[in-house]
Amino acid sequence: MSAQFFWLLPTAGDGRYADAQQRIRGERTTDDAYFLPGVTDPRDRNFNYFDYLHQVARAVELAHFDGIEIRNDPEGEESWIVAGYVSRASRNLTVLTEFDASRGSAVYAAKNAVSFQRFTGGRFAWKVTVQPNAAARRRQGDFVEEEGLYPRIDEFVTVARNVITTTGYDFNGRFFQVLQGGFQGPLSGQKVPPVYFSGSDEAALKLSARLADVHVFNALPLEDVRLLAGRLEQYAAQAGRQVDFGLRIDVLARESEEEAVFDARRYAEQSGQGTQLQHAGLWAGLTTSTTGADATLVGSYEQVIAQLAAYATAGVNHFSLGAVPSLEEAYRVGENVLPGLRHLINSANQRAA
Amino acid sequence: MTIDVFWRIPTHGEPSSLRNKLHHRGDWSQQHGDHVVHKGLSGGHDDGFTNLDYIAEVARAAEISGFQGGLIPSFPMTDEPWAISSFLARETSTFRFMIAFQPGFLNPVVAARMTASLQRATGGRALYNVITGGGGPAQLWWGDVAPHDDRYARTTEFLDILRGVWKGGEFSYQGKFYQVENAALPVQLLGQDFPEIYFSGSSDAALASASKHADYYLSWLEPFDQLRDKFDRVKERTAALGRKIKCAVRVDIIARRTEEEAWREVRRGFENLDGAARERYKRFAEQAGDSVGASRQRGNAPKELNDYRDFIIHPNVWSGLSLLRGGQTQGIVGSYEQVAERLDDLVRLGADAFILASTPHLEEAYRVGEEVLPLVRGHDSTATLRAVG
Numbered sequence: 001m002s003a004q005f006f007w008l009l010p011t012a013g014d015g016r017y018a019d020a021q022q023r024i025r026g027e028r029t030t031d032d033a034y035f036l037p038g039v040t041d042p043r044d045r046n047f048n049y050f051d052y053l054h055q056v057a058r059a060v061e062l063a064h065f066d067g068i069e070i071r072n073d074p075e076g077e078e079s080w081i082v083a084g085y086v087s088r089a090s091r092n093l094t095v096l097t098e099f100d101a102s103r104g105s106a107v108y109a110a111k112n113a114v115s116f117q118r119f120t121g122g123r124f125a126w127k128v129t130v131q132p133n134a135a136a137r138r139r140q141g142d143f144v145e146e147e148g149l150y151p152r153i154d155e156f157v158t159v160a161r162n163v164i165t166t167t168g169y170d171f172n173g174r175f176f177q178v179l180q181g182g183f184q185g186p187l188s189g190q191k192v193p194p195v196y197f198s199g200s201d202e203a204a205l206k207l208s209a210r211l212a213d214v215h216v217f218n219a220l221p222l223e224d225v226r227l228l229a230g231r232l233e234q235y236a237a238q239a240g241r242q243v244d245f246g247l248r249i250d251v252l253a254r255e256s257e258e259e260a261v262f263d264a265r266r267y268a269e270q271s272g273q274g275t276q277l278q279h280a281g282l283w284a285g286l287t288t289s290t291t292g293a294d295a296t297l298v299g300s301y302e303q304v305i306a307q308l309a310a311y312a313t314a315g316v317n318h319f320s321l322g323a324v325p326s327l328e329e330a331y332r333v334g335e336n337v338l339p340g341l342r343h344l345i346n347s348a349n350q351r352a353a
Numbered sequence: 354m355t356i357d358v359f360w361r362i363p364t365h366g367e368p369s370s371l372r373n374k375l376h377h378r379g380d381w382s383q384q385h386g387d388h389v390v391h392k393g394l395s396g397g398h399d400d401g402f403t404n405l406d407y408i409a410e411v412a413r414a415a416e417i418s419g420f421q422g423g424l425i426p427s428f429p430m431t432d433e434p435w436a437i438s439s440f441l442a443r444e445t446s447t448f449r450f451m452i453a454f455q456p457g458f459l460n461p462v463v464a465a466r467m468t469a470s471l472q473r474a475t476g477g478r479a480l481y482n483v484i485t486g487g488g489g490p491a492q493l494w495w496g497d498v499a500p501h502d503d504r505y506a507r508t509t510e511f512l513d514i515l516r517g518v519w520k521g522g523e524f525s526y527q528g529k530f531y532q533v534e535n536a537a538l539p540v541q542l543l544g545q546d547f548p549e550i551y552f553s554g555s556s557d558a559a560l561a562s563a564s565k566h567a568d569y570y571l572s573w574l575e576p577f578d579q580l581r582d583k584f585d586r587v588k589e590r591t592a593a594l595g596r597k598i599k600c601a602v603r604v605d606i607i608a609r610r611t612e613e614e615a616w617r618e619v620r621r622g623f624e625n626l627d628g629a630a631r632e633r634y635k636r637f638a639e640q641a642g643d644s645v646g647a648s649r650q651r652g653n654a655p656k657e658l659n660d661y662r663d664f665i666i667h668p669n670v671w672s673g674l675s676l677l678r679g680g681q682t683q684g685i686v687g688s689y690e691q692v693a694e695r696l697d698d699l700v701r702l703g704a705d706a707f708i709l710a711s712t713p714h715l716e717e718a719y720r721v722g723e724e725v726l727p728l729v730r731g732h733d734s735t736a737t738l739r740a741v742g
């Protein structure tokens with residue numbers, strides 16, 4: 001399969017160029033006039049953040065990404081509602097929707113997924129997350145102990161897959177039960193949403209080896225990705241499976257390295273982050289509050305292309321990129337990074353073949 | 354106080370007439386037995402459209418024709434209302450999405466965030482039909498093992514939490530089914546209208562939950578006297594809690610220019626019933642779950658299928674509708690004027706809102722909006738009718 005490129009949709013707000021402050025773009029949040037009294041403002045309260053999210057989703061498709069990743073941010077809009085909202089606005093994008101297995105019944109999630117597949121022609125995919133912080137879990141009404149988090153995901157995905165693919169399905173687990181489950185007629189035979197899972201500890205790798213279609217590394221340095229990917233490959237082989245590798249990473253790409261570094265420093269300063277240049281353009285400390293990646297690739301278009309292509313040689317074939325502001329950067333990356341990157345990866349693959 | 358009228362969204366495809374089920378929209382077709390998968394919207398080949406494209410047509414027909422919005426049901430074989438609502442948020446303008454769902458299937462904190470986001474996506478057009486499940490095999494199919502009265506207790510807790518989180522600030526709750534600690538909605542999701550709650554269920558446990566949380570108590574059509582008693586009971590129980598509740602009736606209608614034409618639809622459908630449908634009718638009683646509402650409906654049905662007129666239980670009320678399509682049994686059949694009069698009768702016995710439906714939902718949304726709704730007086734019995742046409 002050729003490499004897939006997704007763009008991150010920030011559900012809790014976005015920033016602006018040269019201004020790191022988090023904003024609910026497109027939305028008036030106070031009654032204060034936004035323009036000076038000498039200028040009429042026709043907007044009233046007619047728009048909100050959903051109008052902006054819709055624009056980003058259109059941009060992602062027009063800029064020729066393959067998919068959109070909808071972040072599950074407890075401080076933002078709910079990801080499944082956003083997913084439905086933007087799905088109808090796109091023709092070909094894969095809609096990778098992030099959520100936590102604490103959201104409710106696995107059968108109900110599967111049933112909603114089936115409708116998503118029916119309405120999109122099979123473009124829906126799942127990224128299942130865990131909330132490692134116990135207090136944060138309890139805020140979400142989730143009192144499962146840490147020890148139960150992966151077993152719950154295991155059951156959740158197992159039940160969902162089986163009710164989508166079979167009928168007369170029985171399951172009696174610790175978290176979920178079903179009797180004679182499965183979908184009939186047009187709800188049957190729908191595509192199981194590909195399951196993406198993330199995490200770098202042993203338990204996460206082992207869970208992915210058993211369950212995931214794609215294991216996503218969160219902005220790790222290349223050597224770490226090589227190492228963990230090798231381990232995961234081994235675990236998956238033991239389970240008689242194959243797992244694809246994904247990389248979730250932010251990019252700050254500019255025409256020149258100098259501009260990129262300037263913008264990266266300013267962003268770090270404005271958002272109060274001490275950053276150290278870890279190596280070769282990967283700024284480990286540079287993160288945004290809205291996109292959720294653990295690090296940012298900083299450099300010229302050529303540099304960023306080269307670095308991402310290097311990840312591809314380590315076996316990564318799903319890239320979820322993000323940047324602030326999401327709308328403008330979707331076009332920038334789509335126009336200046338993706339074409340060269342696709343070309344480089346494809347020709348490397350052809351040489352290898 | 355004026356009457357709110359909703360339409361219903363067919364989430365299971367639909368035949369193009371009640372007379373027979375052969376021509377079917379959406380990819381559910383009974384042409385070759387039950388539930389054969391067909392590609393595309395009209396069957397046969399993949400035309401690139403999905404059932405959602407038809408549903409979108411119905412939703413727009415409903416808003417254009419003067420309905421508040423539509424009830425979107427939730428059954429094992431139907432497309433899901435949360436999905437439908439989020440997909441169609443931008444494609445409709447005034448249509449209100451009445452989402453049927455069983456609270457037990459969702460984490461209430463997630464549900465609060467889903468709802469607030471949907472309100473933001475639609476400009477406040479989301480509302481609920483809170484259902485609590487009919488028990489039996491279907492309940493286990495959903496993965497729900499809770500017995501009848503526990504399910505209603507769970508529904509109550511769910512709505513407690515939803516309201517608590519909605520208010521803003523940090524909310525904690527210690528229930529039998531749910532716990533939360535310091536739950537809060539994101540700041541930008543606060544301040545949305547809380548969804549209006551229509552509540553379904555006829556049992557005592559249902560009334561206890563409804564009287565605490567519902568804005569509208571929703572019932573299928575039942576014999577008129579029985580319905581009056583039920584509405585009175587609900588209102589009494591709610592008043593005892595110092596709250597007010599309104600009542601709503603969910604009913605299918607078959608309205609034509611003349612009464613004779615309306616009954617002809619019923620007769621044709623009845624005469625076209627095949628052996629399988631007759632067999633299903635006999636077996637129906639044996640498959641019952643624990644739904645009190647459903648047995649209240651069944652209690653009125655004749656044992657044998659001889660003549661469609663055996664199912665007329667009240668002027669213009671036919672109790673055989675579940676023979677012609679899935680779902681509840683009693684519907685109003687008559688001329689435009691008669692149907693409007695029966696709706697006014699229901700207003701007089703306590704209804705404040707209606708969820709109407711008729712097959713096929715697209716064309717019938719126009720017919721009912723154009724011909725029947727302009728004849729309904731509601732509480733204003735002095736209203737003089739405008740000439741229609």
Ligand SMILES: Cc1cc2nc3c(=O)[nH]c(=O)nc-3n(C[C@H](O)[C@H](O)[C@H](O)COP(=O)(O)O)c2cc1C
Binds near residue numbers: 428485573
């Ligand atoms: C107007 C109305 C609409 C309903 N819609 C649904 C539905 O969409 N899905 C469903 O599973 N049950 C639906 N039900 C059934 C309820 O979930 C519940 O099973 C029924 O009201 C029985 O509860 P009871 O025992 O309290 O009467 C509906 C009931 C009513 C009255």
